[in-house]
Structures are given as structure tokens and as C-alpha cells.
Amino acid sequence: VVDDYNGKVGDIAVIVLIVEGPQWFVSKLTVTGIQQLDATGILPTLSSSEGQPFSEFNVASDRDAILAYYYTNGFPNASFEWSSNPGPKPNQVDLQFTISEGHRQFVRDVLVEGLQTTRPGVVARNVLLAPGDPLSPIRMTDTQRRLYELGIFAQVDMAIQNPDGATQRKYVVYDMEEAKKYIFDGGLGAEFARIGGCQTCLDVPGGAAGFSPRVSFDVTHLNFLGLGHTISLRTRASTLERRGILTYLAPRFRNHDNLDLSFTALYDDMRDVNTFSSKREEGSVQLSQKLSKPSTMLYRFSYRRVSTSNLKIDPNLVPLLSQPVRVGILSSNYIQDRRDDPIDPRKGIYNTVDVGLASKVFGSQVSFGRGLARNATYHKIGKKLLLARQFTFGDIIPFNYGSRTTDPLAAIPFPERFFSGGGSSHRGFPENQAGPRDLTTGFPIGGTALLFNSTELRMPLLGDNIGGVLFHDAGNVYSSFDKISFRVRQRNLQDFDYMVHAVGFGIRYRTPIGPVRLDLAYSINPPHFFGCKGNISDLIKCGDPANAGSRTNQSISHFQFFFSIGQSF
CATH class of the missing domain: 3.10.20.310 (membrane protein fhac)
Known part of the structure; x- marks a missing residue:
């Protein structure tokens, strides 16, 4: 042990000197005492076989393997002894394993x-x-x-x-x-970011600073009807959303350890996208298959009815996009989770791939294919720094839509499109404000393709509980796959298919339920667009060329902030 190592007071160095010496090998292994079991079931698996390096660690592993073999086959009193003698050549040993089987039970x-x-x-x-x-x-x-x-x-x-x-x-x-049959859970929370704005106003399509309190209540009935199944009801209410989910879970479906079957009924009334309010009634059945410890496959069929209201878009599009739509979609999802901690990972990898097909064969009124893939990795840099990155890509391909519209984007109902941006995807945008916008009112209308990349450098700031983050987010929601572009400049007020970049700094405070985070972002090249004055009753005026005075030039703010619980990814 060296004190004040390299001249730094208080530092010590522990120096370990290793003298290897000669390497020893097993010249012969003799196993005696195996009488009632088949020796070929265990001998080929031993580490201390002839010609292998000799170590007491290998002998201990062989002991555990042999006794486990006997215990599994009804010999609870089996015992193991070993001895060694010098081999015929230098640095060799002859091993003797002696097994006492005992009585079989x-x-x-x-x-x-x-x-x-x-x-x-x-x-x-x-x-x-x-x-x-x-x-x-x-x-x-x-x-x-x-x-x-x-x-x-x-x-x-x-x-x-x-x-x-x-x-x-x-x-x-x-x-x-x-166990107790019933479990009750409740909680209070809030979201504070650019999520506000008058529900019927047209003046702030980019959102405004807002505070959304929320309350949740869950009840779970274990061992339903004595079958070992679980039925649960989860509810959530806030100024942006009212949701209820009823789930019936049958684990180990048909006595397969890796299969779980679930049925779900959902009601959702939300307005997390400023452009519209939506109501969704959905039923689904899902089969979950555990492929390995980190990998899971989900096979799912969903049938839902979605309706929209309070549309803040070109009045000529309202009749088409306000109609209730039924969607039947067959999908599968692959999940690979190799993170050390899903809430606050320090190393590992996380992959998901979700593909689905909506078709009239499944009772759907619209037909499209959908894919969404995500890759996130976490890398330690030295002892204190962590580099985290995430890449997300998605695409929606409509087909057989000629009877409804000639526009591929209009063929996809609003609630089925990609809406993104915000604290968990791109911090250069307010929540769900990325991508194409209505050319009349400036409100986001979603897209059929998305591409995002986020990079974070996470570091400690004060003690073990307070940390900091430097981040860069890039990407956008695009009107279609062929419009994906890495351009950084917006060509005009009708162009939203370009890549938006944002940089920023965040604070993390570690708590038992996950890190509380505050992110401050600066968007380098936010989109500019036409807006409209008034409220939703003035939509017809906004679309009238004679009322050009009601239109205004607007843009997404350069500065964004987000406050929530959990890492961004």
C-alpha cells in the first residue's frame, strides 16, 4: 500500500504482485461410487477432465454439478469427496472423485x-x-x-x-x-410545460405554458374466480385526458411458462394535441411470449372507434377528418431490454420494433401499414460520466384510399398519425408540436414518418442525488417517408419537412421512484408558420382570402422547458 499516491494527499494505491508459478494439469480423473445412475449423464460435463487445467475452483464446480445431478434424481443424502496425487509428469495431478449415493427416495x-x-x-x-x-x-x-x-x-x-x-x-x-384479493392504488401528479392554450382559441397553435394536475386510481382483483387470473381497472384524469383501462390477464396460457394472454378494454378522452380533441373506445387481445430473459414478443389485435372534435384546421378539411373512424389492426412488437435499471439506466441496450397492419379484412375503415423502431444505448465514460443515446424511426404507409381522398396524408385519421415532440422525444418542440402544420391555422396535423436522434451526457453535480445533463435532440415528424430530409433550413412558411436541432441542459434529482427532471432547451432552427386570430368559430374566416388580416406570422419558441419524473429515455 502506497500513501499519498502520485503526490496527492489522501490518495492511496494498492499494488498487487502476482507470481504465476507453473501451470498444473489433470493427468487422470477417476470417479467411483456411481452405481444407480447413468454416469454418461454427468461425466462429460465435468471441468476437471483429463488434459484440462487443474484448480480447486473447477473441482468445486464439479462437486456442485454432481450433487445437483443426484439431488434431482432423488438422492437427497448424496455426498462428494475428492483427493489428488502427483501425476506421472511434473505439474500434473491424478484426481479421485468419490461419491456416496445414499438411499434413493x-x-x-x-x-x-x-x-x-x-x-x-x-x-x-x-x-x-x-x-x-x-x-x-x-x-x-x-x-x-x-x-x-x-x-x-x-x-x-x-x-x-x-x-x-x-x-x-x-x-x-x-x-x-x-394473498389479499384486492389491491387499491391512488396517486396525484402534475405536468408543467408548454401544454397549455385555450381549447377553442386559434391564437396559440404552438401551445403556451401550462400546468396540468392529474389524479389516478387503480383497483386490482387477484385470483379472479380462483383461476389465478387478474382483473384490474386503471383510471386517470387530468385537464388533458380522461382514461379508463380494464384488463384481464391469464398468465401461463395453456400451461406454457413463457405465454401470457390478456384482454383489454379502453376508453380515452384526450386533448394532448392542440389541434383536436379525440375520443377512443378500444378492445384488444394480446399474447405475450417471453423468448429469453431480455427479449419478449407481443402479438396483438386491436379494434377501436376514434372520433375527433374541436378541429382547428382548414374548414375544407373538417368534414373529412372529423368523421368517426373504426380501425382494426393486427400487430406484433419485439422488445429487447438489457438495461441494468429500467428507471435510471447506467449501462445496457434497449430495442423495440412494432409493426402493424390495418385492413378491411379486420373490419377497418382505413387501410395502412405501420412500423416504429427504437434503439437506445448507455455507455459509461470513466467513473462519473454517462453517454446515453436514442434513435427512433417510424413510417405509416396508407393503401386503398382512393375512394376517400387523393392525398395519402389525409387518408390517415388524425389519431393514427405520428404526433411527437416534447420531453421524451424532441425537446426543441412543445408536447406533440413537431411536424407538418395546417397551412391555414398553423396547428400541427401530424405526419406519416418520423426520425429522431437524442444524445445526452449525464454527470454528477452535487453529491449522489443531484446530477446534470447536456443534451442534443435532432429530427422531426415528416409528412411522408420520401419527404425525410436532413436539411437544417426551412424553405418557406409551408415547408415543415426539415430537421430541427435543439441543445440544452437539465437537472436530475434522484428519488426512490425515479429521477425528477427539469430540462431547459434551446431550439436552433424552429419552424415558422401562418397562424390565425380568433376562436374556433372563426375558422371559416381564416380560410377566406378576403380576410387576410386575420392571419399572423408565428413560430415555435426558441426556448422550451419540461418538468417531469423519469429520464427522457
Whole structure:
């Protein structure tokens, strides 16, 4: 140990000197004592085989593997000993593994106690032991884990009846305590950003500073009808949205550990886009498949009815875009999550790919294909800095729309288009203000393609709980895929298909529920556009060339701010 290392008072250096010495190898491995089991089931997997490097760590691994093999096959009293002798050549050893098998035990029966409302079949499907099977402590523990994972038991105790008795066949007992059936949750929150603006006014298409309080209430019924299924109702209300979601979840569908089936009914009344208010009634069925620990596939069919109101667009477009639309869409979603912490990641990768098809075959009134992909990575730079980046790309392709309109963009209903911008996508825009705008009123009308890239340099500022972020956001929502451009200059007041850049600084305060963040952004090249004076009843005047005086030149503000909980990505 060196004090004041490199002349810095208080620093110490720990220097470890390693003398390797010669490397030892296994010249011969002899295993004795295997009588009742097939030796070929374990010997090929051992690390200490002939010709391999010798280490006590490998011997310990082999011991664990051999005993696990015996425990799984009903030998709970199996034991392992090892010894070594010098080999025929220098730096070689002869290994001797000696196994004492003990008496083999079997399951006489599995007894389940403590069930009140749970149907016995729910437990039986998750028990990995049956009468006549070898008595395996490993399978007993795996069964206990599976029962806990159902989420309907507060406690699962397991035991072997008369474990020290001489009989070979034992009763395995599981004693369950069922969890509470009902869970109630509630919460209060708020959003503070450029989300405001009069609901019927035309003067502020870019939004205004606003405060949106919200309240949520959830109720969950576990073990519905004793089936091990869950039914839940989640509600949320704010000045921007009223939402209710009813979900029925059947885990381990058809007794497959990696499959979950769910049914969802949704009602949503929202105006998070200043251009319109929307109401959505939706029903969906989804099958979730766990491919591996980080990877999941979702297969989903949704059928929804969406209607819009309070449209602040060219009055000639109102009759077309205000009609209620039914959409039936079949989609799938791939999720890969290798982050160390989903709330505040420090390393890892996160990928999602979502593709869907809406067609008249599924009862849809509009036909289109939709894709949305996202990639985010997190890289440590030294001990204190973190580089985080996210790339998002999406595209919507309409087809068979000739009977409704000749405009591909108009063929996609407002609620099905891409609306983006804001604290979690592009901080150079207020919430959902990126992309094409109505040429008459200046309100955003969404697009069928989007491209965003965000980069953050995260660093500590004060202690362990307060950090800072330098960020750069680039991208936009585009009217169509072929209009995607990396141009940084807006050609005219009708051009919105260019790339907007923003830079800024943020503060993060770490809390038990995630970081609280405040972001201040400066948009380098925000869009300019025509606006309109008055309220929604004056739309017809805005579209009349004789009332040119009612139109104004407007732009998205250079400065944006966002306050919320959680990292931006």
C-alpha cells in the first residue's frame, strides 16, 4: 500500500504482485461410487477432465454439478469427496472423485393445504412433482418459486413429511397462505410545460405554458374466480385526458411458462394535441411470449372507434377528418431490454420494433401499414460520466384510399398519425408540436414518418442525488417517408419537412421512484408558420382570402422547458 499516491494527499494505491508459478494439469480423473445412475449423464460435463487445467475452483464446480445431478434424481443424502496425487509428469495431478449415493427416495404423493378460493387445478398445473417421481429438492424449490410467481400467494411453505424416516416414499407438503384479493392504488401528479392554450382559441397553435394536475386510481382483483387470473381497472384524469383501462390477464396460457394472454378494454378522452380533441373506445387481445430473459414478443389485435372534435384546421378539411373512424389492426412488437435499471439506466441496450397492419379484412375503415423502431444505448465514460443515446424511426404507409381522398396524408385519421415532440422525444418542440402544420391555422396535423436522434451526457453535480445533463435532440415528424430530409433550413412558411436541432441542459434529482427532471432547451432552427386570430368559430374566416388580416406570422419558441419524473429515455 502506497500513501499519498502520485503526490496527492489522501490518495492511496494498492499494488498487487502476482507470481504465476507453473501451470498444473489433470493427468487422470477417476470417479467411483456411481452405481444407480447413468454416469454418461454427468461425466462429460465435468471441468476437471483429463488434459484440462487443474484448480480447486473447477473441482468445486464439479462437486456442485454432481450433487445437483443426484439431488434431482432423488438422492437427497448424496455426498462428494475428492483427493489428488502427483501425476506421472511434473505439474500434473491424478484426481479421485468419490461419491456416496445414499438411499434413493421417491415421491409418495404431493399434499396441498391452505387453499380457500384458489382452484386445486391452478396449483396442480405448477407442481413439478408427481407420485412415483424421484424426490428432488431442486424440483421442490422450483415448484415453490412457480407458485410464488403466480402472485396470488402471500406465503408458500414446503416440507417433506417424516424426512428422517426409513421409508423410501415420502409425502411432499405445500402449505399456502393466499394473498389479499384486492389491491387499491391512488396517486396525484402534475405536468408543467408548454401544454397549455385555450381549447377553442386559434391564437396559440404552438401551445403556451401550462400546468396540468392529474389524479389516478387503480383497483386490482387477484385470483379472479380462483383461476389465478387478474382483473384490474386503471383510471386517470387530468385537464388533458380522461382514461379508463380494464384488463384481464391469464398468465401461463395453456400451461406454457413463457405465454401470457390478456384482454383489454379502453376508453380515452384526450386533448394532448392542440389541434383536436379525440375520443377512443378500444378492445384488444394480446399474447405475450417471453423468448429469453431480455427479449419478449407481443402479438396483438386491436379494434377501436376514434372520433375527433374541436378541429382547428382548414374548414375544407373538417368534414373529412372529423368523421368517426373504426380501425382494426393486427400487430406484433419485439422488445429487447438489457438495461441494468429500467428507471435510471447506467449501462445496457434497449430495442423495440412494432409493426402493424390495418385492413378491411379486420373490419377497418382505413387501410395502412405501420412500423416504429427504437434503439437506445448507455455507455459509461470513466467513473462519473454517462453517454446515453436514442434513435427512433417510424413510417405509416396508407393503401386503398382512393375512394376517400387523393392525398395519402389525409387518408390517415388524425389519431393514427405520428404526433411527437416534447420531453421524451424532441425537446426543441412543445408536447406533440413537431411536424407538418395546417397551412391555414398553423396547428400541427401530424405526419406519416418520423426520425429522431437524442444524445445526452449525464454527470454528477452535487453529491449522489443531484446530477446534470447536456443534451442534443435532432429530427422531426415528416409528412411522408420520401419527404425525410436532413436539411437544417426551412424553405418557406409551408415547408415543415426539415430537421430541427435543439441543445440544452437539465437537472436530475434522484428519488426512490425515479429521477425528477427539469430540462431547459434551446431550439436552433424552429419552424415558422401562418397562424390565425380568433376562436374556433372563426375558422371559416381564416380560410377566406378576403380576410387576410386575420392571419399572423408565428413560430415555435426558441426556448422550451419540461418538468417531469423519469429520464427522457
